[in-house]
Amino acid sequence: MAIKTTYVLQKRASTEEEYPRPQFKRTEWYDLNGEWQFEFDDEDRGEPEKLFNQKKDLMQTIQVPYAYQSKKSGVEVDENHEVVWYKREFHWEKNTDKNLLLHFEAVDYHTKVWVNGEFIGEHEGGHTPFSFSITNAICNGENTIVVRAEDQNSVEQPVGKQSWKGDNFLCWYSRTTGIWQSVWLEEVPLQYIEDVKMTPRVEEGRLSIEASLPRQKKKAYFEANVYFKGEWIDTVGVWVKENQTSVELTANVESDQADFRVFYWTPDTPNLYDVMFQLFVDQEIVDTVESYFGMRSIEVQEGRILLNRDTFYQKLILDQGYYNDSLMTGNYEQMESDLLKVKEMGFNGVRRHQTIADRRYLALCDELGLVVWAEMPSSFKFSSTSMFRMMNETREMVQKHYNHPSVIIYTLMNESWGVNEIYHREDQQAFVNALYYQTKAQDPSRLVVGNDGWEHTLTDILTIHDYNSDAESLRNSYEKMDFVNGSPSKTSRKQNYAKGYAYRGEPIMISEYGGIAYGNEQSDVEWGYGNRPQTEEEVLERLEALTKVIMENDAIQGFCYTQLTDVEQEVNGLLDHHHDYKFDPKKIKKILLSRQSNGFIFE
Template sequence: MLDNTQMLKKSSSQSIDYPRPQFKRSEWIDLNGSWKFQFDDDDMGEKNGWFKGDILQENIQVPYAYQSKLSGVNDQSDHNVVWYEKSFEWKVTDKEAYLHFEAVDYYSKVWVNGQFAGEHEGGHTPFSFLIGSMLQEGENTIVIRVMDDHSVEQPLGKQSWKSENFLCWYTKTTGIWQSVWLEEVSQTHIEEIKMTPKIENASLEVVANISAHENPVYLEAEVYFKDEWIHASGVWIKANAKSAELTLDVQSDEADFRVFYWSPDRPDLYDIRFTLKDRKHVYDEVESYFGMRSIEVKGDRILLNRETFYQKLILDQGYYQDSLMTATYDQMESDLKKVKEMGFNGVRRHQTIADRRYMYLCDQLGLVMWAEMPSSFHFSNTAMIRTMNEARQLVNKHFNHPSVIIYTLMNESWGVNEIFHRKDQQNFVNALYFQTKALDPTRLVVGNDGWEHTLTDLLTVHDYNSDDVSMKNNYRCKDDFVNGSPSMTSLKQNYAQGYQYQGEPVLVSEYGGIAYGSQSKNDWGYGSRPESSEEVLLRLKQLTTVITETAFIQGYCYTQLTDVEQEVNGLLDHNHEYKFDPKKIKEIVSQKSSGFLFE
């Protein structure tokens, strides 16, 4: 075993391992790899003191769920309670230590050296515990108990709650499925940073949360663009104050229009370094970045940086054949580069919350992103509370990423199946909408994607019609379309009772779903199955042309990026390799562009 003086990694701007690329410190420990593991089907582990350590007998590869092949367990049967254990050497210093979990599904309890560190409910969002006071010189042990019964009252996303997969619900995920890591920090440190770009006055607003400190400290921020120093600003924070605000001017004479804007065509990013210090000591240094971009609605148009923006998205469910919802950096990068190569300018991350490196790659490559809250499937007080809580964490995770432009809070009335006529379900979606707007007023919000909208910034429609002629006829009259039931496949109304079209931009946020590449009786897609790749591309062109030639539609999202288990309608196969020539797909996707581009 290595101690922390040997294991501490020096992260760099090129690091692909660091789990949080937008909030980087230099000293951290990767805890992924081999852990002790055990099922606890009788749920007796806590009563029998498993949290004390040195009990578990099996092994697992973290961060892969036990249901996946790469976990080394590869067991698809249901086990509602699982335990993990990891030992490591530690050299005690005067510093504090964070134990970070990027995602653990669903309810976690954590002990360090037998001491209870904390608990967390929610299967898709990061959480951390300060554990410095629990660490000891020499060997230390982390033990985790995870409970996940796949209740329909918890946000599941695309995980099947039945004994087997069905329709578009897939293999379950239980336990740790994103990175686990340790980070050393000073007792006085930056806890959180929120950055809000203001392109109208070429500035960046920063709100920082600071740990407890008995004396005044100074927070300094320095901004760079491609290694060119742009601006610095700072603020003194009085003793024991928990937060601070500052504004940075990001104008540059080198920029064409005062600032370097972030967009899919030119994903320019600024680097920013935060330093927390006083007149004698430097307590904390954090490296980050931001993008100067705005997203807004004006009439029935969507504006990115005040210019009309036509969205050409692809649905990404984030599943991998051997690892389920867990991906390596290289896998995420390969997928997103293929998205760009096929001509799309964004992704709708569907029913799962991505690894933070995924958002980092979208920021770097120039892909807009829709962040989506995974759905529960039964309406109850418990389901509402759980969804509201995790939706807040969703916003916090995505807040600083310029690629993220839209939050989708519900999908196709899942978990609110009677929303069309039930006021309580309508009010719940509206509460989610207002909560999200309060936490992040800078982005657009879709309350219930696909149909039966209540409060929403966009009218988003799911239409899996495979016949372009009838599809075009349904889109012919905007007035009939927006307040009607335009999709022949769902037959759902666009708006719930008591709601109607208010002039929102219209997008077809799911369409296509053309199955190809497998003849298993259990595999499926939407519409009749084409017999050749040429037939797939022809149908893709015909359906996409209907959308792009309908003047009032402001974008689309094709279903989907990859085949996922029994659903074989991806443009990539189960191994995330091309099924079709990407140049031909790009020709179809490039039928319409928006705005004026400087070459």
């Protein structure tokens, strides 16, 4: 039986390590991570029996935000339970001049929330953040939050790399059910800044700002103050009328410093501007939000990818975001350590594969200088239900990533997962194109890959997956440009483009290659791609040979190596299950340095 505990919540300083939304920072918040009451509901009786309104405790406890399948959760049950319940009691002193927001960074998959027995709202989607106002449900003194999470073992849900079978198989891993990213409270004024979209206009040296505001009860004034390394750059503002819900304005980012006007964001120079947003009512500041942005553009031109109008050669590593004792949930120190290792090995970006990263991870990429390919987790069955869910969660994914300068590309589908007959079926082609156009309409400032790996329809980049482990054979595959309208490799039955589509001059990238398996146990359960090397030296020799073949081909604009870490049964990481180096990072960096991001280094 769970031990009943009532928490007196303490205001927290907005530190980088813990604050869940570092690009939209208020000074104080309340952390709800930690011990919650927990219970499985295999017969799905919780709602009809009004478990959300009962005073009795739940049967177990769990450490939030870890999924019950993980070791860190304290539950660690490797079984499928589709419905789970959470309960958290806490003491609160209500302020009638404030709104109280309850934030969930990610809950897999369908969430319902009650506060003090009152239904607050629900959300569908396992990887994106959502919030509720609980102001009217909260009371002075003891309060209770109850959460019901339902995660059906369904291939019509976007599940990414979570296994939908009884056990793990191939490159699909342990499931994640329920709360798996931070839960927190935030007290805001009655009139407050709900969200801000920041769009850099590199050609103009300006930043476009669109602020979302709950319906205004009084006339207000919205202001943005821009700084660079402590130097004031510009202040712009606009009046907000009563009942108005959004405003737009443009800030200047030019500086008189040095010999250039705009400080660009690149992996080598990850320059970030600070910006403070403020809302005034009756000439008094009622809300202040601290943020930042980067001035960078990304575009394609004549078969090249341009970052800030300069040719940009991408050297990415595939990061699946799994941890051996916490599955898809990493803490700040783990994320920072991983990304510092990525930089140390000489990569200039990450392809975040089949899971959506924590916002602190994205902020670290902004600060450290790593470009990010954001990817929507796949469903695995084509149906009206799966299309509806993919469209909705993709939209939320784009909204989450919009302000991060490190994010340059959205990948919407991977290897035709969920659209297995896209080569010849027009409805599946139309669906991927619908995702492409939706994303372009929502965020025209970034590049979009419709179906990564093969069988492309609409796409800004021709991305190819090729796990050929023989360097000479790999070289021969890309000697002549007619490969663009053929197969991604000589051993593949797939085609680079779906029927009715063809190469139109897009930049070409090898977005998955390598996958060299090398583990300690050498067991039959462990696997990777190609013949398995027996020594570290053999792994590095193959890595060097394959990578140089790609880098020496001027038609190819970059690559993504598979992968950063070992994940459960898959042991093709450059880091092991504990995220420690398997190989000397200096040796890997030396291999990658034979080509710079904007050209060659000739030794």
